Amino acid sequence: MLFKNKYYKEINPLKYGVIIEKEGGNLYSEKSKFQKVEIFKSTGLGNVLTLDGLMMTSVEDEFFYHEMIAHIPLNSHKNPKNVLVIGGGDGGTVREVLKHSSVENVDLCEIDSLVIEASKKFLPTISSKLDDSRVKIYVEDAIKFIKDKKNCYDVVLIDSTDPMGPGVGLFTEEFYNNVKESLREGGIVTPQSESPFANKNEMRNMYILLHKVFNTVMPYCGPIPTYPGGYWSFAFCSNDENNQIKDINRAKEIEKISKLYNTDLHYGVFMVPNFVRKLAENE
Amino acid sequence: MLFKNKYYKEINPLKYGVIIEKEGGNLYSEKSKFQKVEIFKSTGLGNVLTLDGLMMTSVEDEFFYHEMIAHIPLNSHKNPKNVLVIGGGDGGTVREVLKHSSVENVDLCEIDSLVIEASKKFLPTISSKLDDSRVKIYVEDAIKFIKDKKNCYDVVLIDSTDPMGPGVGLFTEEFYNNVKESLREGGIVTPQSESPFANKNEMRNMYILLHKVFNTVMPYCGPIPTYPGGYWSFAFCSNDENNQIKDINRAKEIEKISKLYNTDLHYGVFMVPNFVRKLAENE
Structure with missing residues (x-):
């Protein structure tokens, strides 16, 4: 069974994708108000979540x-206590955030309750911390949710789908401005910022907007085998903070329990190829 | 049309691959003594070379x-003059090597003349420097070729296929020892060292051998969208040299004309994830 990002297919001549062999029927398949939510067992990759057929x-x-x-953003913050995750109803981002001993509260704002429901049932290793007492779940549109949040978060992570469907409003200057206003002093925002190879235009447009809103906007990149092109970017954004590791002991604790993260990699991911620099530069 | 690395499929449950849409028939299709050599036009990726159906x-x-x-290896060498490329009959590695103003001679040792022939005809932007006066082409088995080469090369690049078929002998301790003896003082060897995600075992076995032969063995990684897992590793090997940039002016010249390479990236690629460190460590 083959999953391709149909969106990329439309806008980009490169037809990347990952071959995922489906084993048996769907474990979960429901249509929400927003999208089709499916989970199935794969050969080799474990259970897989798709939204509207996209990996x-x-x-x-x-x-x-x-x-x-x-x-990367949490270890670049001196003392992150209050964190907002936008999207990310599968719970994987929340789980990683809670590994930071400083974190006291995580708000998760996910528009689609079925993503949460399906993930709790069929992706237990990913959603494992959604019931943690430090987590508050808001099933709401983040565009509305963020409007009255002023000066409350240390770190905001935008774990969104692509700029299509329910995710479109998360890629606007107005939204980024509201996110900025939700930050405390020293606050950091990191949205996923698309593939620098498989969808250059969307990435470029996103960085143009981010530079209008934040003083510091730095791309960082890493491999994601199941995403188009196998290589993905994230944007480190802040008005008053840099990407240096602020608490080396906390960072070293994270390194010990991570498959990927280490304190060298923290800096290495910012050393991006020339073509990524161009996509992310301030005009 | 779909190309998957059949070898990975056999040894690894992860079924990665890249979807490449073929346009029209093959531009080139010949069976050599060693393998089937094919070139076709693709949608989006330009012409594509496959060997035995592998990308x-x-x-x-x-x-x-x-x-x-x-x-990475050439900019880690003070003054690379004499370079050997093993495999790489498409000419892409030779083309990049010749961008270094210090290089006076490149020996290309490719076992299969049809790879060279096909690339010259149908991959002109890749094979563009194979007729340069600084290049000597040897259509030979590198295992034999290297045996009587002592103290001649500054840099040896092993641009091989995977450890299967004609490439198997390029992944042995004896071969690496012969390569080491072909180096001048300060010499550097860099083989491609497989995917740290799609074929962990082959990568691990390779580093165990490399550590037996070289004092310094460091993995470095980067994205390659069309390879299994989208992420690839290379081994920086030397007995007496580190991975620092030695001639910043030459490195900056390379940066100016590169899509990927820059002098920050030179260091960033060595800051690898934890799971790559483990695959490449000395026991």
Whole structure:
């Protein structure tokens, strides 16, 4: 069985994808107000979550994405206590955030309750911390949710789908401005920022907007085998913070329990290829 | 049309691959003594070379591999004059090597003349420097070729296929020892060292052998969208040299004309994930 990102197919001549062999029927298949949510067992990658047929996460390779989106911004913050995760209803990002001993509260704002329900049932290693007492789940549209949040978060992680369907409003200047206002002093925002190879235009457009809103906008990249092109980018954004490791002891603790993250990699991921620099530069 | 690395399929449960849409019939299709050599036009990736149906290189994404295998070791050498490329009959590695102004001679040792012939005809942007006066082409088995080469090369790049078929003998301790003896003082060897995600066992076995032969063995990694897992490793090997940039002016010249390489990336690629460190460590 083959899953391709149909969106990329439309906008990009490169037809990348990953071959995932489905074993048996769907474990979960429901249509929500927003999208079709499916989970099935795969050969080799464990259970796989798709939204509208697009690959979202798999048990075997989810650590690439979740460690990258969480540990780089959190270890660049002196003392992250209050964290917001937008999207990410599978719970993988929340799980990584909670590995930081400083974190006291994680708000998860996911628009689609079925993603949470399906993940709790069929992706237990990914959703394992969604019932943690430090987590508050808001099944809401993040565009509305963020509007009245002022000066509350240390780190905001935007674990969104691509700029299509329910995710479109998460890629606008207005939204980024509201996210900025939700930050405390020293706050950091990191959205996933698409594939620098498989969808250059979307990535470029996103960085143009981010540069309008934040003083510091730095791309960082890493491998994600099941995503188009196998290589993904994230944006480190802040008005008053750099990407240096702030608490080396906490970072070393994270390194010990990670498959990917280490304190060298923390810096290495920012040393991006020339073509990524160009896509992310401030005009 | 779908190309998967059949070898990985046999040994690894993960069934990665890249979807490449073929346009029209083959531009080239010949059976040599060693393998089936084919070139076809693809949608989006330009012309594609396959050996025994396995993806080797495409016009659009070849720069990832060829810049990585060439510029990291060459810029870590003070003054590389004499370079050997083993395999790499498509000419991409030779082309990148010749961008270094210090290089006076490149020996290319490719076992299969049809790979060279096909690449010259149908991959002109990749094979563009095979007729350069600094290049000597040897259509020979590198295992035999290397045996009487003592103290001649500054850099040896092993641009091999995977450890199967004609490539098997390029993954042995005896071969690596002969390569070591072919080096001048300060010499550097870099073989491609397989995918750390799609074929862990082969990578691990390779590093065990390399550590037996060389004092310094460091993995470095980068994205290659059309290879299994989308992420590839290379081994920086030497007995008396480190991976620091030795001639910053030459490195900056290379940066100016590269899609991938820059002097930050030179260091970033060595800052590898924990699971890659483990695969490459000395027991």
